[in-house]
Amino acid sequence: MDLQAQLEELKKSTQAQLQAIKAENAKELQDLRVKVLGKKGSLTELLKGLKDLPNELRPVVGKQVNEVRDVLTKAFEEQGKILAAAKIQAQLESESLDVTLPGRKISVGNRHVLSQVTEEIEDIFLGMGFQVVDGYEVEQDYYNFERMNLPKDHPARDMQDTFYISEDILLRTHTSPVQARTLDKHDFSKGPLKMISPGRVFRRDTDDATHSHQFHQIEGLVVGKNISMGDLKGTLEMISKKMFGEDRKIRLRPSYFPFTEPSVEVDVSCFKCGGKGCNVCKKTGWIEILGAGMVHPRVLEMAGVDSEEYSGFAFGLGQERIAMLRYGINDIRGFYQGDSRFTEQFK
Numbered sequence: 001m002d003l004q005a006q007l008e009e010l011k012k013s014t015q016a017q018l019q020a021i022k023a024e025n026a027k028e029l030q031d032l033r034v035k036v037l038g039k040k041g042s043l044t045e046l047l048k049g050l051k052d053l054p055n056e057l058r059p060v061v062g063k064q065v066n067e068v069r070d071v072l073t074k075a076f077e078e079q080g081k082i083l084a085a086a087k088i089q090a091q092l093e094s095e096s097l098d099v100t101l102p103g104r105k106i107s108v109g110n111r112h113v114l115s116q117v118t119e120e121i122e123d124i125f126l127g128m129g130f131q132v133v134d135g136y137e138v139e140q141d142y143y144n145f146e147r148m149n150l151p152k153d154h155p156a157r158d159m160q161d162t163f164y165i166s167e168d169i170l171l172r173t174h175t176s177p178v179q180a181r182t183l184d185k186h187d188f189s190k191g192p193l194k195m196i197s198p199g200r201v202f203r204r205d206t207d208d209a210t211h212s213h214q215f216h217q218i219e220g221l222v223v224g225k226n227i228s229m230g231d232l233k234g235t236l237e238m239i240s241k242k243m244f245g246e247d248r249k250i251r252l253r254p255s256y257f258p259f260t261e262p263s264v265e266v267d268v269s270c271f272k273c274g275g276k277g278c279n280v281c282k283k284t285g286w287i288e289i290l291g292a293g294m295v296h297p298r299v300l301e302m303a304g305v306d307s308e309e310y311s312g313f314a315f316g317l318g319q320e321r322i323a324m325l326r327y328g329i330n331d332i333r334g335f336y337q338g339d340s341r342f343t344e345q346f347k
């Protein structure tokens with residue numbers, strides 16, 4: 001084949017190959033351009049044959065080489081544009097919005113069930129004129145134990161062993177130290193003290209389905225003139241009704257706490273069976289929900305409050321216990337593991 005025919009052949013075959021390149025293989029265009037028009041490409045290769053031609057043919061074939069180069073350069077450019085447009089078109093089609101598809105669910109977080117229970121109980125007490133007081137989780141032995149009538153070496157300390165930071169600094173075992181601190185500051189000329197202190201407390205306990213080394217408590221304290229056991233019972237009855245339903249009754253059983261005298265355990269009639277007996281109340285019809293009592297005179301005296309003139313009552317309940325009863329949760333550890341399958345059930 002002579003040089004002119006070869007040039008013509010190169011033009012045609014390159015054009016054919018260009019047409020065959022698909023949008024998804026746009027890279028092949030660049031490869032082909034290098035192969036044909038590059039410095040070591042086919043056209044350059046053919047150009048080398050120019051020197052072997054007779055003199056009179058050289059300008060003619062030279063002109064043809066330039067024409068082929070121009071035609072092919074233009075063809076590459078055009079095919080490049082076509083492929084780019086096809087790529088955009090394909091992208092548009094593949095990313096097109098199907099308005100008939102259901103939207104993706106937006107996941108909105110919710111308050112932890114213990115926070116919900118705490119806030120609910122706070123609201124009940126705020127409605128009864130109580131103040132809500134926060135305190136320290138790291139406390140002095142003095143406020144946590146001694147001010148609760150639990151001097152060093154008192155046997156009842158064993159029920160509330162805790163984590164010690166030093167001999168006198170510890171993680172509080174109840175929120176009672178908040179009561180002691182608030183009592184110290186209270187100005188009785190402005191009326192009785194009515195407070196609750198919600199918060200996290202700690203015990204040296206082995207974790208199992210019903211015990212945890214940390215849990216939550218709300219303790220309450222009312223101190224004023226002529227505060228009696230009747231006030232305690234009335235207050236607890238009201239709380240029980242608000243938390244577990246209007247038909248609830250309460251029952252007091254004698255108990256012992258170092259900081260109250262007399263002390264009682266408080267049962268509420270079962271909210272599930274109404275007192276007939278079921279699995280929630282363990283067939284007794286009653287559910288133990290809190291401990292309470294009349295503030296021990298010594299606890300008042302240690303705060304500088306005259307126990308002849310003033311009296312008061314105190315109570316404590318656990319948010320975990322309330323939530324477990326109400327929602328049928330059988331393992332306390334679920335509250336602390338942060339598993340969204342657990343926490344999302346309480347939206």
Ligand SMILES: [Zn+2]
Nearest residue numbers: 270273278281
């Ligand atoms: Zn029951």
